Amino acid sequence: RMMISVWPKFYVTTEHYKEFDKNGWIYQQSVKDSLKDWVGPGYHYGFYDAYDADARKLFWKQMYEHYYPLGIDAWWMDASEPNVRDCTDLQYRKDLCGPTALGPSAEYFNAYALMNAEAIYDGQRSVDNNKRVFLLTRSGFAGLQRYSTATWSGDIGTRWEDMKAQITAGLNFAVSGIPYWTMDIGGFCVENRYVAGQKQWNETKTENADYKEWRELNARWYQFGAFCPLYRAHGQYPFREIWEIAPEGHPAYNSVVYYSKLRYRMMPYIYSLAGMTWFNDYTIMRPLVMDFTADTNVNNVGDQFMFGPSFMVSPVYHYGDRSREVYFPKSAGWYDFYTGKFQAGGEKKMVDAPYERIPLFVRAGSIVPFGPEIQYTDEKQAEHIKLYVYQGADAAFTLYEDEGVNYNYEQGKYAMIPMTYNEAKKQLVIGERTGEFDGMLKERTFEIIQVNTNSPKPFDMNAKGIVVKYNGTSQTIQL
Incomplete structure (x- = not known):
């Protein structure tokens, strides 16, 4: 899949800026003050007012005309605070971010990411209701989940304390009712010592103390990131590809590969x-x-x-x-x-x-399905699932499947396979499948691996267990 970054910012000389400006849909303070951005020599710009319903429609119209025909699958909505200008005092920030169509920026600007997301979600669903919308936005607000939007925590630093802060950041986000959160694994803004460390490595293949730390920091961050709602890395130089972080066989390399494979098996x-x-x-x-x-x-x-x-x-x-x-x-x-x-x-x-x-x-009291080793989600269907049953308490899990990329699930095209484990009877019930969808696997095998105090077993995709052929009808397996 391909994602493109689209900012709510427009250079004053462009046709797109002029379309907004003639209707009064551009925040004017940055234009009046002749602010320049950091791109090349710097260009004059303004941000559009996402609080105006017609401005939102125009924003999507421009994206649809110029990007959608290229087959773009997802939208990276950066600077959605809105970040009209970095590092400015509070009063000037208020001046730059409004007034909005709803009223003063001091009252409304924190919801900018929500309104911007609405523009794209409503826009794409109005022209193509067979392709799921996905947005990634740098700023969030209550209700964002309505618009198929995930938020990441912004341009964080490459420090251990920044990594620790992401744990509580993600958890606070979750309890606020927005389920999809992510972060820049490895941090975005890199300390100079790590940059110098990679430069030395590239030139001499010697690992100085700073670069040794950089590799461990990334390994630990990937380990954490593999268990976030979205698993993604992003940042400035040094390069972030796994083989750039460390060579094959290095513990950092081994760890990142292990958790990347585990993520897809899960x-x-x-x-x-x-x-x-x-x-x-x-x-x-x-x-x-x-x-x-x-x-x-x-x-x-x-x-x-x-x-x-x-x-x-x-x-x-x-x-x-x-x-x-x-x-x-x-x-x-x-x-x-x-x-x-x-x-x-x-x-x-x-x-x-x-x-x-x-x-x-x-x-204890968990049923966990693992699929085949894959590199992308629809590489192959999970015809053979390793079903780990962690005993010691009753357990339940429902395996959910649908077509993966469209909205047919809203019309009831999905399947669920309920699974329950009874500790007293030592019985696993793989229940009757409910529902169906195009391309659904009618038959598959489950291989049941039981873990208990008398039989401790590590996770192992090559482990052998009880093989059950499943065709959608309920089966009871004695463990």
Whole structure:
């Protein structure tokens, strides 16, 4: 898929600026003050007023005429604060961002990203209701989820403290009711010492202390990012491709590849969480307090979180750390993802955190589907799913599937396969499939891997288990 960055900013000499300006839909202060941007020699510009309904229609019309015929799949809506000018005092910022069609900028400008997103969502759905809208915006506001919009946390720094801050930022975003949040893995604004470190590496293939830290920072950040609603890296030089961060065989390289592959293997789980988000107002990234409300010990835990109902993620955010303290919420218990070793709930412990691994635990009473190793979502269908059942408590999960790229799910074209596990009977029920859609797999196999205190098993896509051929009718499997 291809995404393009579109700013709500227009150079005064362009036809597009003039279309807005003749209707009074351009914020005028930057034009009156002859402000120049940072591109090349600098150009005079203005931002459009996204609070005007007709201005929003024109903004989409220009995008539709010039970009949509090129096959653009998604829209990167940068500077949507709106960032008319960097680093300015509050009063001048108010002057630059209005007045809006609704009234003074001081009252309304924080909602700019919402109005801008509405322009594109309503616009694209009006001309092509068979292609899902996707927007990524640098600023957010309540209600943004209505417009197929994800927010990222902006041009953050490449520091360990910035990485740590993203954990609480994402969790606060989630509890505000907006489910899709992301960040620039590795940070956007890079410290000069890391740039110099890569330059030295490229010239001499020697890793100085700064570049060694840069690689570990990226490894840890990717480990965390793999368990965010959107998994993405972005930033200024040094280059961010995996092979640019570190050569094949380096622990940073190994770690990034491992979690990238794991992320795609988890697609049946993640896509089902997206279904839960649509149908049940769910949120994928969850502070512990959302799922363990009776455990007061989680009230102020800001550096651990749940990824869906099953995974507890504990990022490492200090350079050189090879262990960290983890609180295990009161529950039926937890399993180490990498070993299968059981850990009781209601305890706080120091756990291992080797360079290449993030502390990751699965809640007892979980059913987790894993699909084939893929590099993009529709590379191949999940004809064979590894179904990990983490025993110790009753469990339930619903596998959700649809056509992937259109809005037919709104018309009921989707399928759900309910799964339940009864701890007392040691029975797994893969229930009757409900619903259907074009291209749906009518038959598939589930390979059930059971993990319990007597049989601790690490996650392993090559593990052998109970193979069940499934054609949509309910089956009960004795474990």
